[in-house]
Amino acid sequence: MKTRFAIQTMLVLSLLTVHSLITGSALAQNATDTLAPMRTKAQLDPSDLQALGQYFDAAIEALHSRITDPKAARRYLNTIAADYNHADNQPAFRNAYVEQLVQKTVEQLSSADVPLATTLLMAVKQMQDIRTLVVYQSGLSSSIDAVRLLSFSGLESIRTPLDNSTNELTAVLSLLEKQLAQEKSTIILNRAYQLLSFNAQKELQIRILVAGLKRRLDSYAQTGSIAEQIDLTLYNRLLNFRASIGAADRGPLINLLAAVLVHYTHRYIYSDLSQSARDNLVVAITQAEKLLAELTEIKPESGGLTSACQSAGAERQQNIKNALFKWVGSAAAPGVLNGNPWQVPVNAGLTLKFDEQAQEHHNEETGESPTSEEPNKS
16 A cells, blocks of 8 residues: 555656646647637637537547656646636636636546546646636545645645635535545645645634544554654644634643653653654654643743753653653642643553553652552451
8 A cells, every 4th residue: 555655656746847847838839729719709609618628538538548658748737738828818718718627627537547637637736726626626535645645735726715715715624624534644644734724714724633633642552653744744733723722622632732742752762763763753742742832831841841852861761751740740740731721631541651650659658559449458
């Protein structure tokens, strides 16, 4: 599965490289402009629309027949760019052109193979036209990883008009909320979360991001995965929205972040990680703690986990444990999040090796029984 996605991703990157070569100049136009009679019309008649449809059918068929030839993809992309940006285009022609291209592209996406589907998407994406939205909405439900990835890139290309179109933006975000709950690729999820920085509909975007963080925490527990770029994207986007996070989302998010820090700290101390993985984990700890501090308006003592991870020598592990306990508490003492108003369970409800050690140390100092059970009186 990963190999297939890697191949598809390389294909998308290749197409992006091809796209960077497009200038939209007269060089991209055919020697004979078969659409010339329509371009200057104030209104297109049914025969014009039929001719446009046939034009796209022929262009897509030609592309499909030579899809393994990079020149064929470049020719198609260049043709669409030149057609759309032609100086003679009147509104009637441009509107009809976009409508026909969108219709033909959506028709093809459901059955197209990877090279054809991604080329069709690239052609639409270069137009940066809000009317192409339906293409990306269709692409998001594709079974092809590369098509879903490129559809998010397409949404990025119409970010500004989308942000100014309340109904369209709401529809897109509602679709994302549904689709991302099923998405398994962290590469695609990361691209989707990067998209979430619209000025409108902030509450819905926050809800999607919080759900994403919850899925990441579940992934930590189920697969033992560690911090990746997707986690940093989630923290970054939530930090950007922090002023808009209301009480209904703030409490659950703080509980999630506490659990995330418990997991990160446990992995940092007890897992056999490469140096690069350990460095990435420190970055994730720093970002997660920064978001937690912003949301709770609590400044960590002595720099918190961020400083503890950067401390040197044999005391580093203990410094990290102590910094975490200041937040989430331990069996020996409560932390700042355990009381009102957050009521986070000790250790965020998770059991840790070093929490068991803290309990043993507490029992040794106080003489308390290691369990809460009554002594056997028999």
